[in-house]
Amino acid sequence: MKVLLIDPPDLFLQGQGLTRQVQPLGLAYVGAWLREKGHEVRFLLPDTRAYTGDDPWGELRRAIEAEAPDVVGLTAVTAMMPSARRVAREVKALNPEIVTVLGGTHASSNPAQALRAAPGLDYVIRGEGELTMEELLERLERPGGVEPGSVAGLAWRDEGGEVQVNAPRPSIQDLDALPMPMRDGLVWPEDVQPGFYQAMVTLRGCPYRCIYCAVPSSNDRLTRYRSPENVVDEIALLRERYAIPYLFFHDSVFTLHRGRTEAICRLMLERGLVVPFACQTRTDRVDEALLDLLKEAGCHQIFFGIESGDVRSLKRIRKKMTLESIRAAVGQVKARGIRCTGFFMVGFPWEDEALMRQTSDFACDLELDAVSLFSATPLPGTELWEMAGGAEMPDSVDFTTPQVNLTGLEPEAYATLFAEIKAQVDAYNQSQMMRRLSEMTFDPAERLAAKRSWLDG
Template identity: 35%
Template sequence: MKVLFIHPHGSNWLGSQKDISSVFNLMPPLGMMSIAAVLEQNGIEVELIDCYGTIVTPEELVKQILHNPPDVIGFSCTTSSFLQGNHIATLIKERRPEIITVFGGAHACTIGAPLLDSFPDIDYLVIGEGEQTMLELVQSGFRNVEAIAGAACRINGTGTLTAPRDLIRNLDELPFPAYHLLPNFPKRYNLPLFSYPTAPNTSIISSRGCPYSCSYCDRSVFSSGFRFNSPEYIIEHIAMLNRDYGIRHVFFYDDLFTFDRKRVARFCELKEQKALKVTYNCIARLEHVDGELLGLLKRSGCWQVNFGIESGDPEVLKQHRKFFGLDQVGMKLKMVKDAGMRVKGLFMVGLPGEDEAAIRRTIDYALSLPLDEINVTKFTPFPGAPIYKTIREHGEFEEKWELMNCLNFVFIPSGMTKEQLESLYDEFIRRFYHRRHINLGYAKMLWKSPHSFITFLRNLPEILAFALKQKW
């Protein structure tokens, strides 16, 4: 049985403009690649198409697929890419109805079996972690699916969930993701500009789950526990990427890379011992940061640490996440800088409970912190997030799935307008980056991150067009 995996792109949030987001920040679809690796390990023929890495229309894609059709097509979709994935499935079914379509990913996991009632061209869903469930579905030939845990199928014409699938306890049992299935890896893939010192580079996920319960986070795929690869496995993973693909820098895309201190300490120790010439970035929570940990990270090659700060208004923060005193944040970030690493702050605009004054407090607060760069997203109430259940009590929610990608204001807090939010968002970006010391920091990237500058100059016309459109 031949299986094809597709990672749909979704709608272009820039309208008629080139989507520069996928030029300056394109990471491989690791979840889908992990499932593909497990299938290959068990002798199943697998192909993979990442529509972010290979830009193609749905019609062109279907023509390409049907030239050498698979038996099964697996789609991994976010909320914003789900409708395009379904459109591709419909085009496939119109021409070759015998091809089996299976959907997984965040959107399938959050909506669940009702998707089968509303979208007839989807045959099955994979709910939760997909490696073992997809393997069993393929090996069974999709017979007696109701007996396979972690799936959804139609029983008497109605979408029905099977039994829950147990979480994978030992993540080291999984093979490394199937990077070789990406035809342009690593050349086509790149971390965010100026967020790495060298290229080629890529991302790694070395843990699953999160024990925290922030209102805006969707935990429907990996649940709320915390499981992780061993330090030995991570070192082998990095060594393979360096040896086979020339990777020189990685970004640990884990929500909580530093959560288990013993794991981090052992990883740093091993990396020093192995003298792996690969630097890295990670995401940390402020609670986990101290001088000893930062010393370990720096000595083992950490280049940048990202922190989810989200808001500079204490009352807004208390509503949405575990509160960490704002007066301590600057001190912690300065410790990272003093240890010799860059610091990136992650913020949101448009959270429930925010008004203009609260957002301005966040902007002023961000400008007061020792940050090298920021990432500001537009709050999006995803179906799997706790806040989704009561979101309409807090303002207006336009639930258009194709726009739910953190790049559009689909939710407007009570008392605000979309125009206000867009104006404040643009002001946030403009005020942060239009400062002399920030610009000097980017000038230093000529020698600290030369690949970023080359990519920046190569795409300068698109950047200027985008900046003018956003009035930055």
């Protein structure tokens, strides 16, 4: 079948002439799997290819019409659902016979809600998409009909229009059995310049149960790993085929399995693949010896999910770390010349103004290279979602706003407080950026890379 995989456009970029670098790796893995099974697969990535002019939706419609697909596959996190729903509507307006399918973390966390809220969608996939999408396409090609009720991991509508959610599909255990993600259409020659990075994932799942994170609700608790050899083979492929200057390991906790992380780094060194890379991890999953090895293998930036400057809040969100251990980890990273960014959240249901300011003060006192601050947002399938009302919240909730108020403060008071805290963080980040630029050479390529890196967070 002819399959068109679309990463919905970011509504915040519409009409601003901006693009984004984030690659939809979930779609890339599904695309590679389906192509291996004999299907014709192409990507449509509006935000990376300039569908950001005066008529972005018109451009998108014309591109879909030109492709004339049998099936359109979409992915979306919660904040992108309004855009995904619109893409599905546009597809159906062009041709009602095109089958529309949604996957991703939002769909996996609450498949029934995702399908009910999007009349333009035919199916929703919960969990990993490779095997479920393969089976769905095989059913669509059958002359006798789909019979969706027996497809594990699928949500669908019965003849009466009622949403049905099938039993979940077991997770894929052998990640090395998957083909390398499909990247033609993800990487373009003009993209490969100073500051460009290519994302990779080396594991699936997460053993932690942070109350705000949707990853555990979309995967089983068992974390599955690619072998070090498989990971480094992909790095070699990216260097040889695309001459990628930077890598970003997009795992939630790249250093989760210490021995495997060490093996990946050593293989990179042995094979002459020391590529500048960034990774995400936790402050309790690094130490001085591991940081030395990461640095030697090319690590130039680490993103820590720190979240709070209050130890009681850390316990409540299930981040079992102390403020002292966080300070120590950040100091160890900085001592090695590795850039360090911290993620923080304010606005949890139990927080008052003092606790929120404590977090922003702590963030700005850590001497991080950059601070990213967010308002706590109740994503479907998380414990925080249940605290905020869970299933009683309407399907039309718009998560694109950054100031969802879960606190006991009045909405206007919270909005004002969040703006003040955000201004404090923005001023800190500006001062850090100016400091870093002042320490650099006057090489234009180096300065461009630094500026793009800062814009990416």
